[in-house]
Structure formats: C-alpha cells, structure tokens
Amino acid sequence: MSIDAAALHTQLEEQGIDVLRLVYADILGITRSKDLLVSHLEHTATTGPTFCQGVWVTTTQGGVLDGNDILSAGLQDLVSRIDPTSVTLMPWEPGVAFAIADAFEPDGAASALAPRSVLRGVIEQYTALGLTAVIGPELEFYIAERGETGQWQRALTRTGRVYTTGAWVDPDGTFLHLLRMLDRMDIGVVAGNHEFSPSQYEINLWHGEALRAADRTFLFKTAIKDIVARTGKLATFLGKPWSDEGGSGFHLHFSVVDASGNNLMSEPDGQLSATANHLMAGILAHAPALAAFTNPTVNAYKRLGPDTLAPYRANWGHDNRSAMVRVPPERGAGTRLEVRIGDGAANPYLMIAAVLAAGLDGLIHRRQVPPSADGWSYENEAAEVLPTTLTAALDALDADTVLRGALGAPIVDVFSMLKRDEVARYEHATDDPGTRDVTPWELQEYLEDY
Numbered sequence: 001m002s003i004d005a006a007a008l009h010t011q012l013e014e015q016g017i018d019v020l021r022l023v024y025a026d027i028l029g030i031t032r033s034k035d036l037l038v039s040h041l042e043h044t045a046t047t048g049p050t051f052c053q054g055v056w057v058t059t060t061q062g063g064v065l066d067g068n069d070i071l072s073a074g075l076q077d078l079v080s081r082i083d084p085t086s087v088t089l090m091p092w093e094p095g096v097a098f099a100i101a102d103a104f105e106p107d108g109a110a111s112a113l114a115p116r117s118v119l120r121g122v123i124e125q126y127t128a129l130g131l132t133a134v135i136g137p138e139l140e141f142y143i144a145e146r147g148e149t150g151q152w153q154r155a156l157t158r159t160g161r162v163y164t165t166g167a168w169v170d171p172d173g174t175f176l177h178l179l180r181m182l183d184r185m186d187i188g189v190v191a192g193n194h195e196f197s198p199s200q201y202e203i204n205l206w207h208g209e210a211l212r213a214a215d216r217t218f219l220f221k222t223a224i225k226d227i228v229a230r231t232g233k234l235a236t237f238l239g240k241p242w243s244d245e246g247g248s249g250f251h252l253h254f255s256v257v258d259a260s261g262n263n264l265m266s267e268p269d270g271q272l273s274a275t276a277n278h279l280m281a282g283i284l285a286h287a288p289a290l291a292a293f294t295n296p297t298v299n300a301y302k303r304l305g306p307d308t309l310a311p312y313r314a315n316w317g318h319d320n321r322s323a324m325v326r327v328p329p330e331r332g333a334g335t336r337l338e339v340r341i342g343d344g345a346a347n348p349y350l351m352i353a354a355v356l357a358a359g360l361d362g363l364i365h366r367r368q369v370p371p372s373a374d375g376w377s378y379e380n381e382a383a384e385v386l387p388t389t390l391t392a393a394l395d396a397l398d399a400d401t402v403l404r405g406a407l408g409a410p411i412v413d414v415f416s417m418l419k420r421d422e423v424a425r426y427e428h429a430t431d432d433p434g435t436r437d438v439t440p441w442e443l444q445e446y447l448e449d450y
Contacts, residue, residue, distance in 0.1 A: 005045040008084050012038045017097045021090070022080060023222060024101040025115050026055050027415055029296070029347030030449050031222045034080075035096075051078045051103075056113040056414060059421060060449050067414035068113060078111065079104045088219055091184040092227050100215055112410040115349035116214070122353045122406055123210055125360055126256070131264070133356050136207030136253030136336070137217040139344055141224065142200050142241055143174060144234045144447075152234050152447060154199035154242065162196040169194035175201055178227050185223060187216040197245040207253060207336075210352055217348040237344030238450045239295065240303040243437045247303030247310060250294075250342035252355055253328075254279070255335060265335035272327065272335070274366075280316055280325055280337055281369040282362020283355060284383075287314035287324060288396035289403050291387045293346060293354040296419060297450070298390050298426045299442045300343040305388075306378040311341045315373040315383035322377045324386065341386070345450040350407075350415070357406035391423050 012020060020041065023033040032055055036044050054075045057067040066072050086100035103114035110117045126133050147153040161169050170176055175192065182189040182203065192203035203224075205216060221237060228235035240247040255265045256275060265276040272280075283290065295301060306312045309321060316325035316337075326338040339355055361367070373380040387393040394416050397403065404412050422445065427433045429441045 003045050003082055003084060005042045008045065008082070008087075009038055009041045012041070012087070012097065015089070015097070017089075017095060019096045020082075020087070021096055021098050022049070022082060022101050023098055023219075024080065024103060025218050025347055025349055026058070027113060027115060027347070027350070027411070027418060028060060028449075029115075029345065029350070030060070031218070031225075045082050048079055051080060053078045056111075057418065059418060060445055061425075063421070065417055065421060067417045068410050077106050079106060079108075086215055088185050088187065090223070090226075092181045092230065098219055098222070100218070112408050113414055115347055115353070115411070116211075118407055118411050119211060119214055119349045119353040119356075121408070122356045122360070125406070126210075126356065129363075130259055131256045132258075132261075133210040134207055134255045134257055134336075135210045135213035135352055137205045137213055137220075137348065138202070138249075138251040138253065139205075139217070139221070139237065140195050140200055140202045140248035140250075141235055141237045141344060142197075142248060143228060144199065144236060144241070146232070152236075152443070154197075154245070155233060156198040159198055161194050161198070164194045165192075172231075174228060174231050174233060178224060179203065181227055182220065182223060185219065187219055189220070197242075200246070200248065207255075210356060214348045214352050221348075234448065236447050236450060238442075238446050239297065239300040239343035239345055240438055241299075241443070241447055243302075246308070248344035249303075249310060249340065250344050250346050250348075250351065252339045252342060252352065254337045254339060254355060254359065263333045263335055265337075266331045270331045275363065276327075276335065276337065277369040278363045278366055279359035280327075280362065281367035282359045282365075283325060283337070283339060284314045284316065284370065285362060285367055286354075286358035286400060286403060287341070288384075288387050288393065289400035290354050290358055291341065291393035292390070292397040292415070292419070293350045294339075294342040295387075295390070295393065296347065296350075296415075297343070297345050297442075297446055298422060299438065299446055300345060301387070301389050301393075302436055302438060303343060304341075304386060305436075311386060312378050313373075313380055313383040313385055315377050315380050316369070317373045317377055320373060320375075320377055323373050327372075345446065350411070353407055354403060357403055360406070361402045390419060394419055394423075
C-alpha cells in the first residue's frame with residue numbers, strides 16, 4: 001500500500017493531530033512504537049521510519065537472541081510503512097493518534113516475522129476460497145495498584161461481584177473512564193463489566209473481518225494499558241497473575257461468510273453446517289500446537305486445568321463453557337464457534353492466524369468433528385488432554401507441519417526460540433518449576449508487559 005504522506009499530513013492537521021504514534025506488535029505481542037511529528041511526516045512516512053530487526057528477537061527482559069540469523073547478520077533494518085486506514089484517535093492524549101505499521105525488509109519484501117503480515121497471509125488463503133473469516137474478540141484483564149511493599153496487588157479484594165458495574169467495583173471511576181475513552185476510539189467497544197474475580201474486568205468488542213479484528217484487539221490492549229498507567233495503576237492481561245484467583249482469558253468467536261456476507265456456519269434447520277464442523281474439526285485436531293500461540297507463557301498453563309472454567313481437553317460442546325470450543329446457541333447470521341483456550345497474554349495476530357490456519361486445514365481436508373461433550377466436559381475422557389506446559393505445546397508446534405506451512409517456518413522457529421528461552425530461564429530461577437503457584441519470576445517476566 002503506497003502512502004500519500006502529504007494527504008495524510010493534511011488529514012491529521014485538520015483533526016488537530018500533531019503527533020502520530022506508529023505502533024506494531026512484536027512476536028511476543030508487546031507494543032513497539034515511535035512518535036512521528038506530523039509537521040515532518042512527508043520525510044518520515046515516505047521512506048520509513050526504520051527500526052532494528054533485533055526487535056523480533058528481543059526477550060521481555062531485554063536479551064537479544066540470534067533467531068533467523070538476525071544477530072549474526074549484523075542487525076539489519078526493519079522498514080515500517082504506515083497503514084493510513086488504521087489511524088485512530090487517542091482521546092485521553094489530545095493531539096496524538098495511533099497508526100499501525102506494516103514491516104518490510106530493506107529490499108521491500110514483507111517481513112516473514114511480522115505478526116500482522118503472517119495473519120494477512122492466512123487470510124489470503126480464505127479469500128482464495130471465496131471466504132471471509134469473521135472474528136469477535138473477548139478479553140478479560142485485571143487492574144492492580146501498588147501495595148505498601150511496592151508490589152502490584154489487586155485493587156479490590158471483595159469476591160462475588162461478577163457481572164456488576166458502578167462504584168462498588170470501580171470506586172475511583174478508572175473503569176468507567178476507560179470505557180468512555182475506548183468508545184471515542186471507535187474500535188468496536190460495546191459494553192463492559194466487572195468479571196468473576198476481584199479487580200478483574202471484561203470489555204466486549206464487536207465482531208468483524210479477521211485482520212481488522214486483530215488490529216482492534218491490539219489497539220484495545222495497547223490503549224487500556226496506557227490509559228490505566230496514567231492513573232498510577234496497572235492493567236494486565238497476564239493469564240494467571242494471582243495464585244488465589246481465576247485467570248484472564250482471550251476467547252475468539254469465529255465464523256465464515258461468503259462473498260455476499262452470508263453466514264455459512266448453519267443449515268436452515270438450525271444444525272451446524274458441514275463448513276462449521278470441518279472448521280471445528282481442524283481446530284481440535286491441531287489443538288496441542290495451537291496452545292503454543294493461544295497460551296504463550298509459562299504462566300498460561302497455571303490457568304488451564306480441570307474444574308477451572310478454562311479448557312483442559314481438546315473437545316467441544318453446545319453452549320458448554322467447560323469445553324475448548326463452545327457453540328453458542330444463536331443460529332442464522334449469529335452462528336459461530338467460540339474458541340475458549342486463549343490466554344490474555346496471546347499476540348492477537350498470531351493467535352488468530354493459528355486458529356484460522358487450523359480451521360482451514362479442517363475445511364480443505366474435510367476433517368470430521370468428534371462427538372460433542374455433554375455436561376462437565378473435564379471428565380470427557382474421549383478427548384485428549386491439552387498440553388499442560390509451555391514446553392509440551394512448543395514440542396507440538398514444532399511437530400505440526402500444517403501450521404508451520406501455513407504460518408511460515410521463520411515465524412514458528414523464532415517464536416519457539418523465544419519461548420524456549422523463557423522456559424529455560426524460568427526453570428533456572430525456580431526451585432519447583434512444576435508448581436501451580438504463580439512465582440515471583442513470572443510476575444517479573446510478564447506482569448507489566450502483558
């Protein structure tokens with residue numbers, strides 16, 4: 001996509017924007033950015049700006065690894081390009097707007113390590129079949145404050161306030177302010193409430209085409225962390241920040257439509273269509289490898305397990321929240337799959353790309369879905385147990401030739417390298433790496449970044 005920098009300059013000035021915050025997600029899902037002065041946009045937007053390729057192989061603690069030969073090749077340039085359709089106002093920061101960047105090699109080729117490019121490649125495979133993937137993101141997060149010792153702790157302690165709003169779950173108005181700012185961003189936020197655990201919240205996003213849904217999710221997470229940070233508090237999407245309370249999920253509502261926008265997931269009699277069943281069969285077949293992208297931290301596997309209201313087995317059920325894939329009761333245009341395995345720390349681009357790639361394999365090869373799980377599906381022994389550690393999920397990913405082919409070997413290899421480095425550092429720092437308790441290492445490694 002070519003950039004008319006002069007036209008963009010004029011557009012931004014007319015909106016009162018003098019700083020454009022260029023943002024993109026690295027492989028870990030962390031927001032990387034540069035602030036561009038709109039007064040000089042013709043210079044910066046036409047040929048860049050450039051970043052160092054080392055951003056793709058930088059760990060959460062600042063280590064730089066040699067994935068894809070980036071380090072040994074001398075840390076070459078990454079050239080960014082503004083997507084002008086992604087410009088989004090930051091109403092809590094007057095005069096500043098977000099813009100999402102695509103990433104390219106110095107020779108102009110799309111970066112094989114850029115999560116947004118990886119997702120776009122999978123979407124193109126759907127387009128070739130005359131299909132559009134529709135995604136509805138659903139995320140939970142905690143708001144924490146500094147305790148007397150300086151450590152982050154839950155801002156509220158009272159339990160039993162799921163599905164509530166107002167001062168008793170938002171005494172200083174942080175959440176209400178957050179909701180208003182997100183609304184003014186026009187990224188599809190529709191509602192929000194306090195969730196099951198103290199200081200845990202959920203904000204609902206409207207569904208849409210997969211790339212735009214990923215962009216909106218990325219901006220949503222980025223904005224929430226920035227807005228809450230200005231109050232001196234911390235918003236964290238980490239899957240399991242507290243040993244004594246529930247985790248934060250990232251659910252995907254997934255459907256496909258044809259070129260006319262018709263939902264292809266159900267039959268006229270209300271049964272799931274063959275398309276829906278094949279897509280679901282592919283997701284379940286690749287569940288062990290998917291777990292690496294949907295649950296990408298050591299911490300994530302402390303959220304999953306039996307009797308947790310998070311998935312434990314690669315199964316599905318009709319309106320069953322104990323299953324990995326739930327089929328909500330709506331039919332017609334509202335028919336969809338809800339993939340419930342996701343963890344709040346997941347990179348939205350890579351998570352959506354992996355789910356779409358798995359579903360596409362099921363569709364192309366007409367995979368058959370297993371029988372549905374009824375009741376409390378943790379006891380459904382016909383379905384395999386999902387990976388219980390990040391290492392097990394990475395092993396499954398490395399062995400999954402379908403996902404590797406769909407996403408590209410470079411992104412799979414670098415992702416696996418970064419994550420195995422995390423596992424090694426966790427095991428070195430922790431006396432009992434198998435503990436189900438959240439360790440100080442996990443909080444240091446993940447809490448503030450995610």
